[in-house]
Amino acid sequence: MTTTTPARGAAMSDYFNLDDELTPEEVSIRDKVREFAEQRVLPIINGYWERAEFPEELLPPLAELGIIGTTIQGYGCPGMSRKAAGMVAREMARGDGSINTFLGVHSNLCMGALNLLGSAEQRQRWLPDLARLDKTGAFALTEPDHGSDSVALETSARRDGDTWVINGHKRWIGNGHAAHVVVLFARNTEDGKVNAFVVEKDANGKHPEGYNPTVITGKIGKRAILQADIVMDNMRIPEANRLENCRSFADVSRVLQATRGGAAWEAVGHAMACFEIAADYAATRVQFGEPIAGYQLVQHRLANMLSELTAMHLMCHRMAELAEQGTLTNAMASMVKMATAQKGKWICNEARELLAGNGLLLENHVARHMTDMEVVSTYEGTDSIQALLVGRDITGISAFR
Helix, strand or coil: CCCCCCCCHHHCCCCCCHHHHCCHHHHHHHHHHHHHHHHHHHHHHHHHHHHCCCCHHHHHHHHHCCCCCCCCEECCEECCCHHHHHHHHHHHHHHCHHHHHHHHHHHHHHHHHHHHHCCHHHHHHHHHHHHCCCCCEEEECCECCECCCHHHCCCEEEEECCEEEEEEEEEEEECCCCCCEEEEEEEECCCCCEEEEEEECCCCCCCCCCEEEEECCCCCCCCCCCEEEEEEEEEEEEHHHECCCCCCHHHHHHHHHHHHHHHHHHHHHHHHHHHHHHHHHHHHCEECCEEHHHCHHHHHHHHHHHHHHHHHHHHHHHHHHHHHHCCCCHHHHHHHHHHHHHHHHHHHHHHHHHHHHHHHCHHHCHHHHHHHHHHHCCCCCCHHHHHHHHHHHHHCCCCCC
8 A cells, every 4th residue: 555645634624715706804813812722722722621610811802812802993992894703712712612612602792782782872881891801791691491493582570669579490501600791681571571780790800699500511522612501580770881782582582693693613723633634644644554544444544534524614615705795695504504513413422433542532532522512513503403494495484383
């Protein structure tokens, strides 16, 4: 058997040269996030992942990157293009999914909700501190009994003079135990409509009385970002903390549509990392006297991994273009999320198989990406939910029951 030229890992993962279409600004954002992930995140993340701790030490240098707030204009945010925001998610996930999830929760969901649903005064009140990472944010929508059907949320908000009394239960809330600013959704007891409220820590770093978060333990993925189970027991929130432009669940959906693309770009990042690791490993791992890269089965596996990764890239780039044009539909975003999650999980698993026993070791990073992809395939809507959204668009008939 003839030994082949060693695989080139990262040089091959953008096989159709799609990054050549990025603007100089988008390239700059890609490169600085990639450098941050490689030099600041990768050397420390496995230890935090094993201990299930969030690396607070990364927040000051992360703030210095100037990427917080991504596409938001003003308030200290960078006002990026959709592709630039995609590069942030892709490159951070290519390093680690937990840090990328923190960014998605803080920068896209929390800040995005404030930007879309808050008044001008409310945006000015909260966004600048969040953009500087002087404060961290969270987004509390999911409940124990309402994940995919979050439209049926049961957390209640009752008006009492100049305050709102909130009771209910939220779960899987990223950074919900520690965030200074939590955008929380509850159903108005008077009209049944969904409203949004901002839960703030006080000057002493305390959440309001009645806000009771507990960190969820025992996760197999995204272990370096902590999720909270939160019980609200007669928690009082001032009327000034009700976001003025959230009047129904349709307004919540606007936030989710605007951020759904981030999960797809993240899937590309995990898949890129695993393909690159697998290709480089195949070039150096010697079995039966030569690198395994020279074996037909290995080349077949790598070729199919790269083909699926390229399809993921193409979908995400087109999604970003449609979003910039204002023509991206919910169903389109759902198709991209569904496809990239499926392909991303498959690529990560293929890399784990190729590395065999070594793929189980955190030091080789594949296992972390593989379990993180299990989480990505679940949040922002599972494959089944995304398929039903696309199916409804195809047929005109809703299969939700």
